[in-house]
Amino acid sequence: MLLQMAFAECPPPNAANCRAVGCVSRQRSLHLPHLDMNSAALSATPAGSHSTSASDNSVHKSLREYARGVAGGLIFSLPLLFTMEMWWAGFILSPERLLGCVAGTFVLLLGYNRFAGLHEDASWAEVAIDSVEEMGLGLLLSTAILWLLGRIEFGMAASEIVSKIVIEAMTVAIGVSVGTAQLGGASDEANEAADESQSEKEAGFGGQVVIAGCGAILFAANVAPTEEIIMLGIELSPGRLLGIALFSLLLGAVVLYCSDFRGAQRLSPARGPLSIVSGIVVTYAVALLSAAAILWFFGRFDGMHISKIVAQTVVLGLPATLGASAGRLLLQRQ
Amino acid sequence: MKTPHKNWLEWTVFGVGAVLVVATLGFLAFDAATLGSAPPGIEARLGRPQRLKKGYAVPVTVVNHGDATAEGVAIEVTLQRRGRATQSGEFEVAFLPRQSKREGWVVFDADPQAGRLEARVKGFEAP
Numbered sequence: 382m383l384l385q386m387a388f389a390e391c392p393p394p395n396a397a398n399c400r401a402v403g404c405v406s407r408q409r410s411l412h413l414p415h416l417d418m419n420s421a422a423l424s425a426t427p428a429g430s431h432s433t434s435a436s437d438n439s440v441h442k443s444l445r446e447y448a449r450g451v452a453g454g455l456i457f458s459l460p461l462l463f464t465m466e467m468w469w470a471g472f473i474l475s476p477e478r479l480l481g482c483v484a485g486t487f488v489l490l491l492g493y494n495r496f497a498g499l500h501e502d503a504s505w506a507e508v509a510i511d512s513v514e515e516m517g518l519g520l521l522l523s524t525a526i527l528w529l530l531g532r533i534e535f536g537m538a539a540s541e542i543v544s545k546i547v548i549e550a551m552t553v554a555i556g557v558s559v560g561t562a563q564l565g566g567a568s569d570e571a572n573e574a575a576d577e578s579q580s581e582k583e584a585g586f587g588g589q590v591v592i593a594g595c596g597a598i599l600f601a602a603n604v605a606p607t608e609e610i611i612m613l614g615i616e617l618s619p620g621r622l623l624g625i626a627l628f629s630l631l632l633g634a635v636v637l638y639c640s641d642f643r644g645a646q647r648l649s650p651a652r653g654p655l656s657i658v659s660g661i662v663v664t665y666a667v668a669l670l671s672a673a674a675i676l677w678f679f680g681r682f683d684g685m686h687i688s689k690i691v692a693q694t695v696v697l698g699l700p701a702t703l704g705a706s707a708g709r710l711l712l713q714r715q
Numbered sequence: 716m717k718t719p720h721k722n723w724l725e726w727t728v729f730g731v732g733a734v735l736v737v738a739t740l741g742f743l744a745f746d747a748a749t750l751g752s753a754p755p756g757i758e759a760r761l762g763r764p765q766r767l768k769k770g771y772a773v774p775v776t777v778v779n780h781g782d783a784t785a786e787g788v789a790i791e792v793t794l795q796r797r798g799r800a801t802q803s804g805e806f807e808v809a810f811l812p813r814q815s816k817r818e819g820w821v822v823f824d825a826d827p828q829a830g831r832l833e834a835r836v837k838g839f840e841a842p
Contacts (some may be wrong), residue, residue, distance in 0.1 A: 434747075437837065439722045440722050440723070440724045443722060443724045443725050443728075444724065447728065469810055469842070472784050472813070472815070473784050473810075473842045475747070475750070476743045476744075476746040476747035476750060477747045479743050480740065480743045480744065480747065483736075483739065483740060483743070510721070510729050511734045513729060513736055514725070514732045514734050515732070516727050516735070516736050517728065517729075517731050517732020517733065517734075517735045517736060518728070518732065518733060520732075520735045520736070520739060521735070537810065537815060538813070538814040538815045539742070540746050540809035540812075540813065540814065541812045541815055543739065543742050543743070543746075546739075547739055547743065696737050
């Protein structure tokens, strides 16, 4: 919104000059203080007096990114911050499992930032720094919200407080990461980047799997800790479970290949029947694996018979498939 | 390896984030290393009875000294007069985490100070 308003204030540049670097970049340095240092330095020539504000600009830009991150973190994790099973998990789960959760989340953040993150050509060092920042923001945000909700108090045992914060902070961190990358307006920076890196940005097979996993976890985590999954897993007949599995596969196929979903074209250029089938199978496999990982983490497999383990995984596999297919397409930078 | 170019704000956020993450990991690792395997050890402590409009309320603090969380902890408090249980009150604590305490109340018609109160943990579930 802000960006569009800023543009609206500019006098309409005449068509011939509009594409010229000087004109466009001067407008930007006057009205849109969110360039990174490099491009600010490049564009400094026509508006030399503004070059001193380059570092201000970059701080401004970072602030905006953090604001987007905070909003995104809350959008994706607020349902979980308001879920009792999550608070209970905070004191039921062992510290080892929580450590595993932190490690797993960090890997997901690394993967997401690397393949779909805001900074297109980021090195692994930058990706790691971004991931640590997002985790820190996640911890701070979840502490604040849990305190506001009265879920953590000063008299509580330290282990209870820390566990509750950690378990909530992990989804917040993923939300922060996605929010920072996704919620930005149609900024010129993104357009530029899209032009430049259309080709190099095509995440390969590994990247697609990572982003699909992110989407699956982001979607499935919202329902995974609830009692409903365990209830469904126990009550549903094998026939219905098979139905759910087939419906999940169909859903994946529709989203990825039939619905003209945003970004679907780019992801599945080869349209042979074999590649379609393999795409759907891989998506569903990622969804099932993610679902099983989350369920195991919440202790839903403890003491369960193998048939109930599979049943719960298939039930949670439905939202996870939606995340791995639709979520994956939405999580990609366009 | 090229140094990532970042401004002071980003370095600050990174610094705070790194400290938080390391502290969290450190705490969890320490917690994991020192955590024993004692089952939930639950104790119910009675406080001073307070007069209500009708009857008397007695605060009860339920403490878990063990290393595991207890779910659905049932607490019963009986009022004994002349060696006989005259009335009892009970409540349930939904979750009692390890090394934590929760508060509850039991209510009696007669003044508990006239007799003797006895608190008992009836049972609980392993979550």
